[in-house]
Amino acid sequence: MDATQLLSIWLKEREIQNQSRHTLHAYERDVSDFLNFCETKKLDLANIETTDLREYLAYKVEQQQLSSSSLQRMLSSIRQFMKWAEQGQYLAFNPADDFQLKRIPRPLPGMVDIETVNQILDQPAPEKPIEQQMWLRDKAILELLYSSGLRLAEVQGLRIKDIDFNRQLLRITGKGNKTRVVPFGSKARDAVMKWLQVYPLWHGDFVPDANVFITQKGSPLGARQIENRVKLQALRAGVNVDLHPHLLRHCFASHMLSNSRDLRAVQEMLGHSNLTTTQIYTHVDFDHLAQVYDQAHPRAQVKKS
Template sequence: MLEGFEPQVLLSMWLKERKIQNQSEHTLHAYERDVSDFLAFCATRNLNLNDIESADLREFLGSKVEHQQLSSSSLQRILSAVRQFMKWAEQGQYMAFNPADDFQLKRQSRPLPGLVDIETVNQILDQPAPASEAQQQMWLRDKAILELLYSSGLRLAEVQSLRIKDVDFNRQLLRITGKGNKTRVVPFGVKAKDAVMQWLQIYPLWHGDFVPEANVFITQKGNPLGARQIENRVKLQAQRAGVNIDLHPHLLRHCFASHMLSNSRDLRAVQEMLGHSNLTTTQIYTHVDFDHLAQVYDQAHPRAQLKK
């Protein structure tokens, strides 16, 4: 390791770069926690970064299982954070090699995401507005958020950072800045368009500066709406609709993907709209309609049916 750089300093440098790459605050906190835990483990054993071996990684993860009863998915998350940090340190010549590069954990089968049926989603989105004027204004903002999450499969961070200039009402397109600062353009539906336009009529009343760079979703004081605030409002509107589910933004993204695939069968298009760099990530949603799969097989395979 180059002289003058302590592990915690390197961690701070790495996190700063990840932030520049538009990683969410939630992800950055997880990275910091997981890598800090590993560096603390190394410190108790007087291990310099260049002294770390695969056996040390295995011992660290084993201690996590023993003391914290972590699941396989949690261990994979920790390992991913440590591996990315070490890869960055190796590329910057702060480490001679990355011992985590070839280190693997046995993966369990990936669980399918939970789903909400279309009727339940409609029950939430089409619920009547509250009685009081103040709550009506809140509902118009929340409805616009819900409609965009479900209409375009946006991530929480993407809807939070959406700016007025990113919305093209004429062509019904959104310019989204996603993970890794990658930009994509996605369509949004008529109901989402109407909801956002109704919300923007309220926008100036909340002391919002109606300028292209301003965030679409703000608080009543005119400040950008935070991630936790969005999560809480999504949960509240599900409860107000009488739906007994733990609704969160990512669940609406799952619903968008599954409902789109079920009706379109176009995996590539859904991949583009979700902003997945790898088609494998999108394929988790292909469980949606086995009846259609059987139908396609019967119609397409030359030996699926007996010729008359």
């Protein structure tokens, strides 16, 4: 069986595992490009060595000026494919297994302080009735983004049946169709309940599968519309910040970690499959480190007389 056929089988298995269409397309592009390079070099899949992989990545940098993050993504695709091929005994060993690229530290996401977030969320409603209704919808969106660290697509796809007001829990469908249950705060609960009082006026039917956030015509609110409304409400509050949904997700993660120090819990709420993804939100708090050190280290404690 040739490499192209193996790639087709691997992609089919990934599709069965509910990998997103975007991810599958990236896998296919990255691995196909590498296999085409090997074919040009007259290399069979079984004979590929680490030096061939290094030559390919150097070629990609030279030809396309790829960034470090793009190279890491390509290497990850190739490594996963070859690991699968090795496990299926199509390969004697995986030359990509121990191959590593030097990682560039990920930049810390932009941040907005708590006072600024409160200024946006607690701003007074507009005077005109229709703008008041829009504000109630937008405030519910803003509160959920900050209260639960939701992604833009997760807010957009939220259904009425996904909200448990009694226990203040949301059932979220995230990346790869993975579901998780996250809490939301009392202010977010109140904001959503006030918005749902307006909901029927916008031709929205209270059916379990209906989208929570809709337009005035009753159709589901689009991603770009949500982004624009978030920016608008920041401007209306007089805040000089380019506010977008993902920035509020960053704020949620950072503020939660600052107060709880519980990285695992924040990882679960964000829906990160890998803890290292969550770790970009950890800030070095030297006062806290000194306090922990003084309390925990046996040679830091002052002996009582």
